[in-house]
Amino acid sequence: MTRSTGAGSGTAVVDVPGSGPMVRVENLHRSYGSGAAAVHALRGVSFEVPRGELVALKGRSGSGKTTLLNLVGGLDTADEGRVSVDGTDLAGLGESGLLELRRDRIGFVFQSFGLIPILSAAENVGVPMRLRKADPREREERVGLLLSLVGLADHAAQRPGELSGGQQQRVAIARALANRPSLLIADEPTGQLDAETGLAVMELLRAVVRAEGLTALVATHDAQLLGLADRVLELADGEIVRE
Template sequence: MTDQATPMVTVESVTRTFGHGSGKVIALEDVSFEVPRGRLVALVGRSGSGKTSLLNCIGGLDRPSSGRIVVDDVEVTTLSERRRTALRRDTVAFVFQTFGLVPMLSAAENVGLPMRLQTAKTSVRERRVAELLDLVGLSKHKDQRPAELSGGQQQRVAIARALANEPRLLIADEPTGQLDADTGAAIMALLRDVIAAEGMTALVSTHDQGMMDIADDTVRLADGRLVSADDATFVGTGSRATGSEHQGRVI
């Protein structure tokens, strides 16, 4: 049984660089923080601050150049490609700005796709799909294809699909980035609700003040480094940001 006292995510001294020599780019530099279980954490920073690079490393889509990442008591940074694929299938789920739905599949078929890849029984899959579409308020749209849905509805389908295999960590990269303000607010409220309903942990990168306001905790990046919330000064090597911001707390 997983120890609920241990963090869902631990990031220790993570650095990610691209290129070499004069062309070297530092995307992340000595970033350290923890995400407690059952929390909604907002990852905040301007474009180019390293948010996507950090999420990709945490979710096993990329490897840091140095440092250590642990997700659900598994050290991601030492896993083989095959085991990282299994992690993304069984433990971590992703929601992106671009909804990534299969155009020729209905909403229900898109939601059930991850379960097909796990060869779940048809009865189990159909029950879970119906449950998730109800959770995101799209039961009446189950037979519609993505082109027949609004942007907000497509993102709801993407969220339901991410939950199909009951992940323990949801990673969302700017999930409201392509939506208008009202629709984005509805998606943020939905994320808050489904995280509570599913008993999961979420790490959401965002520029949206509304998402920061409803998050339990905030992690702020600037130029690839973790910074404090109060004065945006760089945090020293191996340290963590402190202070308070909005309704949550800064890790």
């Protein structure tokens, strides 16, 4: 559902939260540097991600995948164009609004895992809930549920250094789900894993999208993993060249 706002000759169409596409990207441009040395990372990218879909971003290194994910996740700002997530136009949010969006409505999974070495798997998963000052009992129950969901209930007390790469990425996925986000953003989540482990992690992402009712936007260059997506968007030189 959408509603119209504005007066006079201009009318803006605004998504109502909880309806419409989870992600809407319109004419997105992003460049770094200036003049002849400028790098045009994105050149007029537009697409939508319906709720409940897992959409994969395909493209070689430098095609614009990470830049696009950073813009959708509110980690960077576009030079031109519009990004809305769950009906919220990111351009209308200040830094505190973007922080709240990233904390409460978007989960991030990165290639490098990003776990805190001195914390156990359970403590790592619980970090986002501590930042939100969630009730300790609620936090413990949610952590236990998520570790079971990713198949690591028996590894809750182990630290990242005691886990394999695939297990660490599973902990990172559980952590990304801690605050019940609407959108999961994953940037090359299998990039540091062997083919068999990477496929298992991608299958897990597919499963948690279904189990948690999530929408997911996943960047990957692995052709084997693309078949698990509902839809694939291919980027080249900052443009979508195939869908």
